[in-house]
Amino acid sequence: MTTQAILAEQTVSITELRKNPNQYFKDEPVAVLANNKPAGYLISAALYEQMIEIMAQSSPAIAANFRPSKARLDEITRLGNELLSKATDEELGDFQE
Numbered sequence: 001m002t003t004q005a006i007l008a009e010q011t012v013s014i015t016e017l018r019k020n021p022n023q024y025f026k027d028e029p030v031a032v033l034a035n036n037k038p039a040g041y042l043i044s045a046a047l048y049e050q051m052i053e054i055m056a057q058s059s060p061a062i063a064a065n066f067r068p069s070k071a072r073l074d075e076i077t078r079l080g081n082e083l084l085s086k087a088t089d090e091e092l093g094d095f096q097e
Contacts (some may be wrong), residue, residue, distance in 0.1 A: 006031045006038055016040065 008029040017024060017032055021042075024030045029041045043051075055062050068076070 004037055
């Protein structure tokens with residue numbers, strides 16, 4: 001039987017997470033368990049940004065993996081524009097620019 005470290009003080013099952021996910025985005029990691037094993041970790045946006053900044057300072061090559069490239073951003077923009085141009089008034093609903 002192998003054991004796996006849980007690198008957080010708080011844990012939540014995927015089932016419980018689905019009920020109210022916002023309560024688990026904290027300034028400390030929350031381990032998400034699937035079958036009693038860590039499937040991933042949740043953290044707040046502020047903590048994630050701090051972690052990326054620390055990585056960028058220590059190794060810019062690693063931090064670059066967390067930011068989309070210009071080519072990817074251009075593709076996202078193109079796809080978004082394409083979807084918006086094809087959207088009907090009903091699909092857009094009350095959307096205002």
